[in-house]
Amino acid sequence: MTPQSAFMVCATLDSTRRAELEQLLTSMTSLPGQADPANALIPFGAFERLHFARIVILEDLAAGAEAPPPYLAFLGDCDGDGDAFLHELAERTPDGLRRVFGYCRDFQPGTNLLRWMQDHATPPATYYVNWVGRTVRQVREEAALRAALVAYLREHAAVLPQQPPREIRARLIAFVAAERQAGRLSLTQPTSTPPGWQLRNILHAAGVALALLALAPFLLLGLPFYLIRLRQLERSDAEITPRPAAAHLAALGAIEDHDVSNQFSAYGSIKPGRFRYWTLVFLLWVVNATTRHIYTRGRLARVPSIHFARWVFLEGGRRLFFASNYDGSLDSYMDDFINKVAWGLNLVFSNGVGYPKTNFLILGGAKDEQKFKYYIRRRQLVTSVWYKAYPGLTAYDLARNSAIRAAIEASAMTEAETRRFLQMV
Amino acid sequence: MPTPATDAADIQGLVRSGYGQLTAARFLLLRIADTVAARAWLEAAPVTSMAHLDTPQEGTLNIALTCEGLRALRLPEQALGGFSAEFLSGMAGDESRSRRLGDIGANAPDRWRWGTATHMPHLLLLLYATPERLQDWMRTVMAPPWDSAFTVLELLQTATLDQHEPFGFLDGVSQPTIDWTGKPDPAESAHETYSNLVATGEMLLGYPNEYGKYTDRPLLDPALDPAALLPPAEDHPERHDLGRNGCYLVFRQLQQDVGGFWRFLDNEVGGNAEARTRLAEAIVGRQISGAPLLPQTGGPIPGVGPDTDDIRQNSFTFDADADGLVCPLGAHIRRANPRNADLPPGTRGTLSRLLRDLGLVHQALRDDLISSTRFHRMLRRGRDYGVQMSPEAALRAPAAAEAGLHFICLNANISRQFEFVQGAWLAGIAFDGLTGERDPLTAPREGLPGGPPAGVFTMAQTSGLNRRIAGLPQFVTVRGGAYFFLPGLRALRWIAGVHG
Numbered sequence: 001m002t003p004q005s006a007f008m009v010c011a012t013l014d015s016t017r018r019a020e021l022e023q024l025l026t027s028m029t030s031l032p033g034q035a036d037p038a039n040a041l042i043p044f045g046a047f048e049r050l051h052f053a054r055i056v057i058l059e060d061l062a063a064g065a066e067a068p069p070p071y072l073a074f075l076g077d078c079d080g081d082g083d084a085f086l087h088e089l090a091e092r093t094p095d096g097l098r099r100v101f102g103y104c105r106d107f108q109p110g111t112n113l114l115r116w117m118q119d120h121a122t123p124p125a126t127y128y129v130n131w132v133g134r135t136v137r138q139v140r141e142e143a144a145l146r147a148a149l150v151a152y153l154r155e156h157a158a159v160l161p162q163q164p165p166r167e168i169r170a171r172l173i174a175f176v177a178a179e180r181q182a183g184r185l186s187l188t189q190p191t192s193t194p195p196g197w198q199l200r201n202i203l204h205a206a207g208v209a210l211a212l213l214a215l216a217p218f219l220l221l222g223l224p225f226y227l228i229r230l231r232q233l234e235r236s237d238a239e240i241t242p243r244p245a246a247a248h249l250a251a252l253g254a255i256e257d258h259d260v261s262n263q264f265s266a267y268g269s270i271k272p273g274r275f276r277y278w279t280l281v282f283l284l285w286v287v288n289a290t291t292r293h294i295y296t297r298g299r300l301a302r303v304p305s306i307h308f309a310r311w312v313f314l315e316g317g318r319r320l321f322f323a324s325n326y327d328g329s330l331d332s333y334m335d336d337f338i339n340k341v342a343w344g345l346n347l348v349f350s351n352g353v354g355y356p357k358t359n360f361l362i363l364g365g366a367k368d369e370q371k372f373k374y375y376i377r378r379r380q381l382v383t384s385v386w387y388k389a390y391p392g393l394t395a396y397d398l399a400r401n402s403a404i405r406a407a408i409e410a411s412a413m414t415e416a417e418t419r420r421f422l423q424m425v
Numbered sequence: 426m427p428t429p430a431t432d433a434a435d436i437q438g439l440v441r442s443g444y445g446q447l448t449a450a451r452f453l454l455l456r457i458a459d460t461v462a463a464r465a466w467l468e469a470a471p472v473t474s475m476a477h478l479d480t481p482q483e484g485t486l487n488i489a490l491t492c493e494g495l496r497a498l499r500l501p502e503q504a505l506g507g508f509s510a511e512f513l514s515g516m517a518g519d520e521s522r523s524r525r526l527g528d529i530g531a532n533a534p535d536r537w538r539w540g541t542a543t544h545m546p547h548l549l550l551l552l553y554a555t556p557e558r559l560q561d562w563m564r565t566v567m568a569p570p571w572d573s574a575f576t577v578l579e580l581l582q583t584a585t586l587d588q589h590e591p592f593g594f595l596d597g598v599s600q601p602t603i604d605w606t607g608k609p610d611p612a613e614s615a616h617e618t619y620s621n622l623v624a625t626g627e628m629l630l631g632y633p634n635e636y637g638k639y640t641d642r643p644l645l646d647p648a649l650d651p652a653a654l655l656p657p658a659e660d661h662p663e664r665h666d667l668g669r670n671g672c673y674l675v676f677r678q679l680q681q682d683v684g685g686f687w688r689f690l691d692n693e694v695g696g697n698a699e700a701r702t703r704l705a706e707a708i709v710g711r712q713i714s715g716a717p718l719l720p721q722t723g724g725p726i727p728g729v730g731p732d733t734d735d736i737r738q739n740s741f742t743f744d745a746d747a748d749g750l751v752c753p754l755g756a757h758i759r760r761a762n763p764r765n766a767d768l769p770p771g772t773r774g775t776l777s778r779l780l781r782d783l784g785l786v787h788q789a790l791r792d793d794l795i796s797s798t799r800f801h802r803m804l805r806r807g808r809d810y811g812v813q814m815s816p817e818a819a820l821r822a823p824a825a826a827e828a829g830l831h832f833i834c835l836n837a838n839i840s841r842q843f844e845f846v847q848g849a850w851l852a853g854i855a856f857d858g859l860t861g862e863r864d865p866l867t868a869p870r871e872g873l874p875g876g877p878p879a880g881v882f883t884m885a886q887t888s889g890l891n892r893r894i895a896g897l898p899q900f901v902t903v904r905g906g907a908y909f910f911l912p913g914l915r916a917l918r919w920i921a922g923v924h925g
Contacts, residue, residue: 031874150893153893154895157893161886161890161892165888165890168889243510243641244510246510246513249510250514250519250521253519253521254520254521257521257525258524258873258874259873259874260855295784299784300784301783302782302793329525329848331840331841331845331848332796332848332849335796335800335841339797340793343782367636368636369841370838391873391875391876392861392873394855394860396794396858397858397860400858403790418889419888421889422889422890422891423748423886423889
């Protein structure tokens with residue numbers, strides 16, 4: 001099993017040359033905001049381990065005149081180790097990366113590219129992977145498998161429906177075997193898990209559990225004081241939810257809904273003071289433990305439509321960056337969140353400046369639907385370049401394709417299981 | 426109907442009724458030629474309110490305005506800026522909206538007869554009457570200073586109402602029921618099963634919606650309304666509510682290729698009339714008669730009935746047919762109204778809900794893929810147009826005259842209601858775990874950029890192997906459309922009386 005990793009390189013942009021950079025980034029796209037997989041600068045499609053990637057300029061849109069200079073961020077999700085992926089990037093597309101990063105303040109022509117990227121690598125506080133262990137290669141092979149099965153069924157539609165399910169499955173298995181033999185399909189077996197990964201994972205889970213256990217008496221003792229302070233703040237914190245400008249909405253809309261999936265990048269200030277900061281540090285640590293150990297098989301709590309997501313602290317914890325890759329349009333994504341995991345959104349985002357009023361950190365907040373949507377849209381960034389390795393496929397498609405493959409490879413199936421398998425194809 | 430009298434006299438009659446007794450109708454799309462004359466006509470226009478419907482009417486009139494219309498009437502920017510972003514931008518206002526709504530290819534706005542640029546209407550007049558009274562009623566409505574006030578952009582005819590849409594199916598069968606009395610309970614626990622009742626604020630502005638919140642709308646400084654024509658906003662009593670008792674009206678002229686529809690199906694089943702009908706019913710998700718494909722659910726559904734037809738036609742959900750064996754997952758009515766609740770079927774009680782919310786119960790691959798229906802409902806008020814014919818006649822007539830539907834729906838939040846249903850569910854290419862299919866009945870067939878066309882329709886079978894139709898042609902083409910504001914009567918008078 002190959003686990004997935006996040007990588008992110010983030011450095012201060014030379015704002016005076018921003019327009020020029022944006023032009024350069026546009027040259028990497030085919031449709032607005034959509035990366036051309038074979039673009040001359042960073043040909044994302046040539047990287048077999050790369051699921052998603054994006055280049056986005058991070059600026060605090062709601063901060064007005066107090067906003068610090070923007071960052072240039074290059075981030076993505078890959079199979080295997082993130083640092084190893086940076087090595088691969090630096091080795092295979094040094095010129096393109098140099099041209100892009102050349103717009104950062106401290107990047108000089110003589111800078112060692114890999115060292116510089118490693119120096120500016122920014123880890124997430126929380127990282128979510130829809131299906132831990134599913135590689136790009138697996139996704140593509142399984143999509144090809146389903147397409148081949150669908151085509152085979154169409155070709156034999158005159159005779160197959162008369163056959164019993166068991167017989168149909170046997171024919172499909174034989175067909176797949178023949179196609180593999182002929183080299184038209186491949187179903188690569190998972191490579192072995194990196195040594196120590198399982199152990200580290202178990203130790204991490206145990207560590208979190210022990211830490212929570214050890215902290216529990218203090219947390220419990222401190223809880224009343226915490227809640228009193230929290231309620232004070234929740235009553236006095238200002239809601240800042242004006243409507244987003246029409247031009248901003250249009251710029252966001254222009255780069256959305258070209259595929260079944262979309263990207264989402266948002267950046268904003270954390271409420272001032274240590275209370276909110278430490279609340280966030282603790283919560284993101286807990287959430288990260290759940291995404292690492294519990295939500296690893298297709299759903300984040302009730303939400304099935306997120307491929308990858310991350311929260312990243314920036315500027316010494318004064319600001320928070322959120323990035324995700326999700327299925328559907330942004331409005332349906334926000335509706336899904338509001339209706340299914342409003343409590344989860346509130347836990348984290350209510351520590352951001354201007355968020356709709358919450359009660360006890362989890363109630364209210366996002367349930368004020370319109371204010372929440374305005375808040376989100378106002379902090380959403382126009383992602384300059386976005387790459388997805390498997391256009392047209394939703395997270396559900398990926399899980400279903402894996403289930404189809406499992407059924408093809410299974411040694412025996414009951415009648416009911418066989419029927420369910422056929423319904424999936 | 427327990428609506429306070431002041432509100433009943435303020436709400437346009439179309440909200441309460443599609444005027445089924447008045448079987449003739451004309452829809453007029455107007456441009457304002459003279460602002461002063463247009464205002465004078467509007468102030469005196471005999472607009473039908475909900476209260477009027479307590480007595481039988483021989484002719485009714487309802488009026489809605491586009492953003493351009495409000496601009497032409499010189500509405501102050503402060504008032505205009507309070508309308509929703511979708512309304513201000515318009516149905517054809519930006520490419521990304523068109524992409525989401527499926528207004529691409531043959532549906533693209535640059536091919537529309539009306540709804541863009543110089544063909545953008547300012548006003549929509551909806552006139553309904555008995556067939557023999559219609560001409561008289563139109564003359565009454567077009568009273569001076571009509572001729573100097575407006576130019577007619579389109580006079581849209583409708584077919585005499587016979588309850589069947591042009592493909593032949595009984596239409597207008599399912600509507601949400603407005604909960605006029607209730608204070609909406611936004612808590613999930615109150616929505617464990619499907620309900621056909623929706624909060625007043627889902628359909629009308631100025632009332633709490635399903636979230637228990639007031640949808641954004643123009644709230645005015647009292648200085649803009651010195652005569653206090655408008656009521657105070659419930660949520661901001663110091664401001665005057667221009668939206669109260671009004672709503673957004675979405676209008677789309679949809680041409681239906683009736684001959685093409687039946688010929689394709691006929692060809693698909695090798696000319697067998699019964700199989701052809703069954704396939705059409707699978708695509709729609711109902712029988713031609715309007716009867717559902719699924720049996721009645723056990724208990725009554727709130728907001729369905731007491732009308733016996735309504736009970737017969739709408740006492741069902743898709744809970745017992747999660748795999749689409751009876752009604753295909755991609756069937757039109759399943760996409761348009763998935764009839765689900767806030768939580769997946771079987772979630773009962775606090776603990777079960779908590780485990781669900783935390784994602785700690787085992788879920789099958791296909792569980793819980795569709796958003797909760799109650800946030801995505803609308804009142805439909807459309808009427809057909811053109812020559813209506815039977816499937817047999819449609820098969821015989823190769824080049825039939827144009828027929829279609831003037832699709833009209835009412836809602837309080839265009840983006841969350843109409844656009845969501847149209848974009849995510851009907852035109853959506855990944856509804857409920859389906860791959861590469863859009864609505865088999867109404868959607869365009871363009872695939873994603875670089876992908877295959879989306880003319881696929883999958884029907885799951887009990888035997889296991891799916892029945893799948895590929896190469897569906899497009900049956901419905903958008904010919905025009907716009908977003909309108911259907912104001913309350915007081916708001917309409919205020920709009921007519923503003924002096925910019």
